[in-house]
Amino acid sequence: MKAAESVLQDMESLSLRDQRFLVAFSGGPDSVYLLLSLAEFYKEELKKHISLIYVDYHDSPWVPEEENVVYYYKKKFDLLLHRKDVQHQKEDGNFEDWARRVRYSFFAEVALKERYDGVLVAHQKSDDAETYLLQKERNNLPLHYGLQKMVMLDTLK
Numbered sequence: 001m002k003a004a005e006s007v008l009q010d011m012e013s014l015s016l017r018d019q020r021f022l023v024a025f026s027g028g029p030d031s032v033y034l035l036l037s038l039a040e041f042y043k044e045e046l047k048k049h050i051s052l053i054y055v056d057y058h059d060s061p062w063v064p065e066e067e068n069v070v071y072y073y074k075k076k077f078d079l080l081l082h083r084k085d086v087q088h089q090k091e092d093g094n095f096e097d098w099a100r101r102v103r104y105s106f107f108a109e110v111a112l113k114e115r116y117d118g119v120l121v122a123h124q125k126s127d128d129a130e131t132y133l134l135q136k137e138r139n140n141l142p143l144h145y146g147l148q149k150m151v152m153l154d155t156l157k
Contacts (some may be wrong), residue, residue: 011041016049019117022082022110024103025052027069034122035073051080053110053119055103058087059095082110 023038025031035050042049054070056063074081084106092098107119 008037008041011037016041020049020051020115022051022053022107022116022119024107024119024121025054025070025073025081027054027066027073030122032069032073034120035077038120039077046077047079050077051082051114051116053082053107054084055099055106056083056085057099057102058085059099082106082114 023031023035025035035052038050039046052070052074056067070081073079084102086102088095088098107121110116111119
């Protein structure tokens with residue numbers, strides 16, 4: 001089975017057809033792939049079901065290129081974009097941990113305020129391994145190691 005077919009089957013099995021979602025969109029290959037898969041899934045109704053959400057951390061020289069990709073796909077599919085600009089301060093601690101908290105807090109805030117059914121976030125297989133290692137290092141005893149297909153917003157608090 002091709003990867004694209006697998007993604008479409010996952011979306012069908014998760015009953016996404018009649019719902020509205022934010023797509024966490026960084027402009028990276030995983031989020032672009034997710035958006036293109038959703039465009040295939042929803043076809044001409046993409047705009048009815050999908051909006052983009054993007055956090056600009058102003059953390060690298062590639063941010064302008066990243067933003068070009070974000071705005072290219074926003075325009076290509078005529079999608080609504082929710083955007084947040086933030087700057088990491090040294091007192092905020094570890095950048096990755098801080099960025100994750102900022103990102104998921106923003107996602108939850110917009111999803112709840114605008115009454116989206118959820119937030120779709122693309123991950124690569126290496127993200128699953130990284131999450132497992134972090135859970136193991138922290139001595140977490142989750143019900144599921146690594147990334148789950150679906151996480152309820154209440155668990156993000």
